[in-house]
Amino acid sequence: MEKSKFEVIIIGGSYAGLSAAMALGRSLRKVLVIDAGKPCNRQTPHSHNFLTQDGKTPAEIASIGRKQVEKYDTVTFLSGFAVDAKKTNSGFEIKTEDDKVFEGKKLILATGVKDIMPEIPGFSECWGISVIHCPYCHGYEVRNEKTGILANGDFAFEFGKMITNWTKDLTLFTNGKSTLSQEQADKLATKGVHVIETEIMSIRHTVGKLEYLVLKDNSKFPLNAFYSKVDFVQSTAIPSTLEIELTDHGHIKVDLMQKTNIPGVYACGDSTTPFRSVSYAVSTGAMAGVASNKELIDEEF
Structure with missing residues (x-):
């Protein structure tokens, strides 16, 4: 069976993948974008801190991007999930879950990550709505409100210090015995940050909007934001299959041009960085597209 051939295959058609596809479409490259249609921020009501797009829904931003990229007739979109990849003499062979096989000279992974939610009832339903990860993305909307942090140890101290910029009504929940040093606990206390070690039993909410935490001692703690x-894992096994190097924290390791350790493979977006934002995904996607096109030019010249 003859396989469909492309110059670049992009796995993932959210913000990073679309940005890479635009750069390559404008470079006259024959591109395939394989998209499963499940971005990690699909539950988030609004996206922020992205110039010209501030306050729009993630779906709206993605829809605008998709329509703009579709104008470039060398870019093809395929709805599906890429399940396997292998290196070939001419590039890479990608297989989808419905057994379609495609060949590409270059490969861009814009696959994102899969979040692993703690086993706290109500947490996943609130994720991205009132249980949030980034003050730059969501902090302004909950500024000066009653806020909690779920964390412990050194990270809890640094994260708590950061969030005091957005609210002074802040409580740190270590969800068990605190591993803060005494110096850290004392410093947080001087800033009005209260530490609660009692384990969290559940989160009560209305359609993702947090109302209060239920603690193991059956007490209730009202919050507006948490x-x-x-934790996370890569959303696909393809990085492992291709023996792509990861960082100590589990992100795909890339250089400034978004190149991985495997020649011809680039990665961009959330799978490569702890700084998860739409604007950063778009910027890394653009770089991956430009860099992969430059590599093709060098090889063809």
């Missing part, structure tokens, strides 16, 4: 940094 910050948390959740």
Whole structure:
């Protein structure tokens, strides 16, 4: 069976993937974008801190981007999930879950990450709505409101210090015995940050809007916003299959041109950085598109 051939295959058609596709479409490259249609911020009601797009829904931003990229007739979109990838003599072979196979000279991974939610009832329903990860994305909207942080140890101290910029009504929940040093606890206390070690039993909410935490001692703690940094894994096994190097924190390791350690493979967006924002995804996607096009030019010249 003859395989469809492209110059660049992009896996992931959200903000980073669309940005890479635009750069490549404008470079006259034959591109395939394989998109499963499940961006990690799909539950978030509004996107912020992105110049010209501030306050729009993530879906609206993605829809505008998709329509703009579709104007470039060398870019093809495929709805599906890429499940396998292998290196070939001419580039890469990508297989989708419905057994379609495509060949590309270059590969761009814009696959994002899969968040691993803590086993707290109500947490996942509030994720991205009132349980939030980034003050630059959401902090302004909950400024000066009753706010909590779910964290412990050194990270809790640094994160707590940061959030005091947006609110003075702040409580740190360590969800078990605190591992803060005494010096850290004392410093937080001087800034009015109260530390609660009692474990969290559940989060009560209305359609994702937090009302209060229920603690293990059956007490209730009202909150308007709750910050948390959740664990994650790469959303696809393809980085592992291709033996792409990850950072100590589990992100795809890239250089300033978004190149991975595997020649011909680029990565961009949330899969490559702890700084998860639409604006950053767009910028890294643009770089991956430009860099992969430059590599093709060098090889063809």
